[in-house]
Amino acid sequence: MKKLLLTAAIIALTGLQPALAHEGEDHSKTEQHGQHETSAIHDEATQITTKDDALKVMRDGVSFMDEAVNKHKADLFAGGKVMDQLHDVTVHIEEAAKFLESDTANIDPAKKARLSSAIKQLVKTTTDFHVATHDKNIDKTLVELKKTQGALKLVESALK
Numbered sequence: 080m081k082k083l084l085l086t087a088a089i090i091a092l093t094g095l096q097p098a099l100a101h102e103g104e105d106h107s108k109t110e111q112h113g114q115h116e117t118s119a120i121h122d123e124a125t126q127i128t129t130k131d132d133a134l135k136v137m138r139d140g141v142s143f144m145d146e147a148v149n150k151h152k153a154d155l156f157a158g159g160k161v162m163d164q165l166h167d168v169t170v171h172i173e174e175a176a177k178f179l180e181s182d183t184a185n186i187d188p189a190k191k192a193r194l195s196s197a198i199k200q201l202v203k204t205t206t207d208f209h210v211a212t213h214d215k216n217i218d219k220t221l222v223e224l225k226k227t228q229g230a231l232k233l234v235e236s237a238l239k
Contacts, residue, residue, distance in 0.1 A: 130182060130238060133175035140172040140230050144208060148224055156215045169209045176202050189238060197233035204230050
């Protein structure tokens with residue numbers, strides 16, 4: 080019972096972290112978030128029906144994060160269009176993670192535990208990456224990107 084409560088608390092806290100990524104921003108301006116451009120990742124995230132779909136959203140999201148840092152750094156750290164897209168990508172990675180977490184009926188318990196742990200790690204490092212970009216901390220951003228890429232490999236491995 081204690082494990083169940085602890086697990087529920089961790090999942091609840093993990094779900095609250097994205098809200099903290101924008102702490103201090105003025106969210107009263109709804110037009111700010113209404114102007115996001117739709118991306119291929121957004122389209123993929125709305126159509127997740129299989130583990131492969133969810134994994135593709137995660138892979139594409141992590142690729143976008145890598146590209147944002149390495150090719151569009153100036154726009155990312157200036158709070159431009161790339162930052163808005165990054166926020167959306169982070170949300171879609173979490174949606175894919177929730178799908179994988181809920182779609183574990185046919186997985187043995189040991190593999191399920193590894194997958195759950197890997198998913199939590201991926202969501203946490205993705206959120207930490209997002210926070211680091213808001214803080215305009217390039218060193219921490221790069222560290223969190225590497226951690227996110229490693230966590231994605233753990234998710235992929237747990238699904239094999």
